Amino acid sequence: MRRKKRGRNLQHFLFKNSRQNPSFLPHSSSLIHMENNNTTPSAETQTPTVTVAEEKGNNNTKEVVADQSTMTSSKASKVKLITGALTIFGIILSLPLLFMFIWLLVTGTHDCESLLNLRNLQMGIATGVFILFAASNIMVFLRAKLRVMGLFLVMIPSIFMIIVGLGLVGAFNVETRTMPGSPKWLTIKVQNNYIWNEIKSCIYDTTTCQNLISKSYLLKSYDFTSSKLSPIESGCCMPPVSCAMNYINATYWEKEERNQDSSVPYDRDCDVWQNGESYLCYNCQACREGFIRPLKSKWKKIGIFLVVMSSILIVAHLIFFIATMLEMFIG
Numbered sequence: 001m002r003r004k005k006r007g008r009n010l011q012h013f014l015f016k017n018s019r020q021n022p023s024f025l026p027h028s029s030s031l032i033h034m035e036n037n038n039t040t041p042s043a044e045t046q047t048p049t050v051t052v053a054e055e056k057g058n059n060n061t062k063e064v065v066a067d068q069s070t071m072t073s074s075k076a077s078k079v080k081l082i083t084g085a086l087t088i089f090g091i092i093l094s095l096p097l098l099f100m101f102i103w104l105l106v107t108g109t110h111d112c113e114s115l116l117n118l119r120n121l122q123m124g125i126a127t128g129v130f131i132l133f134a135a136s137n138i139m140v141f142l143r144a145k146l147r148v149m150g151l152f153l154v155m156i157p158s159i160f161m162i163i164v165g166l167g168l169v170g171a172f173n174v175e176t177r178t179m180p181g182s183p184k185w186l187t188i189k190v191q192n193n194y195i196w197n198e199i200k201s202c203i204y205d206t207t208t209c210q211n212l213i214s215k216s217y218l219l220k221s222y223d224f225t226s227s228k229l230s231p232i233e234s235g236c237c238m239p240p241v242s243c244a245m246n247y248i249n250a251t252y253w254e255k256e257e258r259n260q261d262s263s264v265p266y267d268r269d270c271d272v273w274q275n276g277e278s279y280l281c282y283n284c285q286a287c288r289e290g291f292i293r294p295l296k297s298k299w300k301k302i303g304i305f306l307v308v309m310s311s312i313l314i315v316a317h318l319i320f321f322i323a324t325m326l327e328m329f330i331g
Contacts, residue, residue: 093312136154240269
């Protein structure tokens with residue numbers, strides 16, 4: 001109000017003096033300068049307030065950005081730590097595959113197993129195991145370049161090894177009859193009389209039963225029956241225990257005339273047994289079972305190894321793939 005009154009008095013004063021003395025009227029620029037001087041203090045007083053508010057907002061924004069960057073860096077460091085641990089775990093996990101590959105190459109076949117052409121199957125599995133070992137390590141070391149492609153590179157041989165392992169274990173019913181090394185396939189091959197004649201000749205040529213005579217020459221009957229014999233020795237070189245024959249030596253047994261107990265099933269192998277070295281129990285069913293028993297155990301263990309290791313690799317590399325994608329997303 002005071003400023004308005006001063007302005008009115010100034011205008012009245014100028015108007016009055018201008019009539020009396022026209023030269024007294026000041027130039028318009030001076031009036032503008034005076035008005036600017038009157039209005040300038042109010043603007044100057046408002047400017048610092050706006051500047052402080054802006055500075056507070058900028059400081060808050062900087063703090064938020066700093067907190068976000070700190071959280072992002074901490075998450076990235078955690079993900080890198082996880083991927084580093086998974087890298088070491090992936091390398092360690094692939095070592096059993098390498099050992100299995102060497103074992104399959106070095107280990108030979110069992111006695112007369114080559115007649116079943118299982119050596120080719122063993123070399124094929126060794127090749128598949130080595131491919132899986134190589135794919136696993138490629139995925140570990142080149143995960144940044146081969147993300148999806150590397151995952152498929154591990155998945156395909158792993159799934160194939162699982163299928164082969166399940167076949168060797170005997171998980172399938174009809175399909176395993178044509179799967180080499182499966183329990184049903186081995187049983188079918190051994191029950192084939194043509195194939196069994198070759199296997200029987202091979203067992204005889206290995207002199208397994210002749211060596212048993214020399215090892216048990218000084219043993220009594222109770223010592224011999226309680227001794228640990230291999231499946232082939234117990235099935236091919238001696239009669240079944242159910243025949244209850246008298247022990248003379250490891251390959252010579254005497255039959256006794258006894259009344260057959262109807263409660264005990266009769267074993268036909270008792271009639272097949274002969275004391276001749278070229279006969280013995282080679283035609284017995286117990287000899288066939290004794291031959292395929294270690295083969296079934298061997299290939300079943302290989303199948304379990306393939307299924308377990310391939311399943312673990314699939315799960316490990318899926319986790320590794322997710323960790324790699326998180327690392328790229330956060331980084």
